Amino acid sequence: MAVSNPRKPLSAGDNLDLWLRSGGMCAMCKKQLILEELGTKTNIGEKAHVIGHGDKGPRREQGKMHGIDDASIDSSNNLIFLCSEHHKLIDTQKELYPAKRLFEIKKAHEDFVLSRLNINNKSIALIHKTMHGPIDQIVLSQQIDSVLVECISHQEQFTDFSLEGWEKGKEDNEKLYKTFIDYYQTYNGVRAEVFPLSPIPLLIHLGTLISDTVPVTIYQYDRYKQVWVSSAPPHVIGNLPDLELTASYVENKTKVLICMISVSYPVHIEDIKVVVNHSQFDLLNISVAQPSTDLVLYREHVLQISKLFKMRTEELHEKNRYNDIHLFYAGPAGLAIELGRCVNKNIWPYIHLYQYRFREMPRHLHALSV
Ligand SMILES: [Zn+2]
Ligand SMILES: [Zn+2]
The missing domain is CATH 3.40.50 (Rossmann fold)
Structure with a gap:
């Protein structure tokens, strides 16, 4: 049977129990799987029945031998957490995967997960x-x-x-x-x-x-x-292109710092002047040599840029004591989170954030301040 019996859905408790006991990993290939029920926050994996339900379910005839009956057929004791390929395999190659073998695989996997939990990973x-x-x-x-x-x-x-x-x-x-x-x-x-x-x-x-x-x-x-x-795979790590990252700044002895970060697209100062109500400001311009989408994917690149942003902004702020920073960023999602993590709220002033819109005017839309 696929996933679960539609006539008798598993309780959230059962789902969670199996998912946690399996560490969110396929019991056979250890592939990590998070399946979400759309719109809800639940931990659902692909649950395969060891003893299939329905009269013709896989391994049904072995139920009695293992103490699984109609009442316990959907309990997590009779379910094994698998990726879709391995679920299909055990249901089509029933002779290769008798119930006894599946219960052994399930136990070995859940013991493995438990041992990993105990070492705090x-x-x-x-x-x-x-x-x-x-x-x-x-x-x-x-x-x-x-x-x-x-x-x-x-x-x-x-x-x-x-x-x-x-x-x-x-x-x-x-x-x-x-x-x-x-x-x-x-x-x-x-x-x-x-x-x-x-x-x-x-x-x-x-x-x-x-x-x-x-x-x-x-x-x-x-x-x-x-x-x-996240991190670049070993065969890529030595061959990551040089971002040719630069940081330049213009100081005008003002209390406003505008920070431009061009990674996926170039950020243009003309687009910024349209939305910022200051005629005078200091400017920090961080850019890769050739901004383009998909250029920055791996953690190694992400950290180069976020570290440079933190270092330069703090240097300038220490010296000039800004009241406001306006951040104009065109780059990937993971780097956005890392930029946020750089912000030390005990030291940094308010930072005004803008949504970058490639095809609309004004190109930067004021969103929120942090
Ligand atoms: Zn099945
Ligand atoms: Zn698998």
């Missing part, structure tokens, strides 16, 4: 995706060295670009972060795995909440391979 998945439709599956480019214990997700489409809409977005971020922190404090030594695809100002704001005090891995979506990536 735990993480919480944090999904922030309010553009391009919700995620129903996360596929990682490489195995993460930890067990996922929770999945927190904000996947409501963001459509209200008014100031009220952005304020609502901030409130949603704060709620999301609070849920995360509750879990963070529940599980000792846990880290966060963050999957972002949302408007940039919301992601920078989320980054300011997460700050640099929480251990996190931030992923970016590789559109070509359709997987989420």
